[in-house]
Structure formats: structure tokens, C-alpha cells
Amino acid sequence: MHRPTRRFLPHVLIFVFIVFISMPWAGIGQGQPRPATRHGELEIEVPWARATPPAAKTGAVYLTLTNRGQAADRLLAASSPAAAHAELHAHLNEGGVMRMKAIDAVVLPPAERLSLRPGGLHVMLMDLKAPLREGTPLRLTLSFARAGEVTLEVPVLRNPPDTAEPRH
Numbered sequence: 001m002h003r004p005t006r007r008f009l010p011h012v013l014i015f016v017f018i019v020f021i022s023m024p025w026a027g028i029g030q031g032q033p034r035p036a037t038r039h040g041e042l043e044i045e046v047p048w049a050r051a052t053p054p055a056a057k058t059g060a061v062y063l064t065l066t067n068r069g070q071a072a073d074r075l076l077a078a079s080s081p082a083a084a085h086a087e088l089h090a091h092l093n094e095g096g097v098m099r100m101k102a103i104d105a106v107v108l109p110p111a112e113r114l115s116l117r118p119g120g121l122h123v124m125l126m127d128l129k130a131p132l133r134e135g136t137p138l139r140l141t142l143s144f145a146r147a148g149e150v151t152l153e154v155p156v157l158r159n160p161p162d163t164a165e166p167r168h
């Protein structure tokens with residue numbers, strides 16, 4: 001692992017170049033990006049849940065939120081008929097160990113985009129009634145302090161969608 005940076009750099013540049021040239025094509029092909037859901041001043045994009053193993057009792061939902069309003073909003077809660085209850089979770093580094101922790105709210109400052117994504121913020125589905133199966137969407141209701149409630153159909157996928165990382 002002690003390669004000189006000089007030898008490593010060209011690989012990085014090639015990688016950056018490949019990422020760059022593939023950008024306009026992201027989202028084309030499998031897993032068509034669905035239009036964002038507009039709810040009041042909020043835009044909700046690319047919701048997805050990860051398929052779970054058969055015995056799993058918990059699942060995670062990810063999505064991207066953009067606040068197009070003038071005032072901050074807060075995601076306060078989530079619920080789904082697929083689970084006994086849902087929590088808002090963050091991943092925190094505690095002494096070098098990543099742990100999930102329930103949080104009270106996700107703050108959405110005006111004119112900002114925030115992604116709930118693997119390894120970061122997520123909606124945790126607790127006590128799943130059945131495993132989350134690829135291809136069987138689940139229903140998720142999100143409650144916001146200002147925007148109120150919105151219910152989404154969330155695709156269940158095995159891997160993160162191409163469009164999970166907004167490139168704007």
C-alpha cells in the first residue's frame with residue numbers, strides 16, 4: 001500500500017474522467033428515475049428501500065429531500081404499514097465505531113438538498129411484518145413540521161439506484 005502518489009495519480013485521473021463522461025447517461029436504462037414528488041415546498045426524489053434477508057426484522061428507507069421554500073422544515077416522523085413502527089436514524093461515529101442512533105427530527109434548511117443514504121441518515125423500519133422483497137414496493141408516510149404528511153410508494157431494490165446520488 002506504500003505506492004508513490006505519482007504512480008497512483010494517473011489512475012485517479014482516469015477514474016475521474018470515466019465518472020465525468022458517464023454523468024449525462026446516469027439514470028438511463030435500468031431503474032428509470034421517477035419524477036420527483038412535489039409536496040408543498042418540498043421535493044422528494046429517489047425513494048428506495050433495501051431488500052432484506054428472509055428473517056430480517058428491520059429495514060431501511062433512503063431518499064433525497066429538497067426544500068424549495070423560504071423557511072426551514074423538519075422531517076419529524078415516518079410510518080409504514082410494512083412495519084410496526086418507524087424511526088429516524090443517523091449513523092454516528094462513536095470512538096471509531098459507527099452506530100445507528102434514533103434522532104428526533106431531520107432539519108431541512110431552505111434552498112438545500114439533503115440525502116438520506118446508506119451510512120448516513122435513514123428511515124428505519126422496526127419490526128417488519130414481512131421481509132422487504134425486491135420488486136414489491138412499500139408504502140411510506142412522512143410527517144413534516146410545515147409541509148404536513150405525504151405518502152410515497154417506495155421501490156424495494158437490492159442495490160442503491162444509480163440516481164441515489166444527485167449530481168446537480
Ligand SMILES: [Cu+2]
Nearest residue numbers: 089100122124
Ligand atoms: Cu437505523
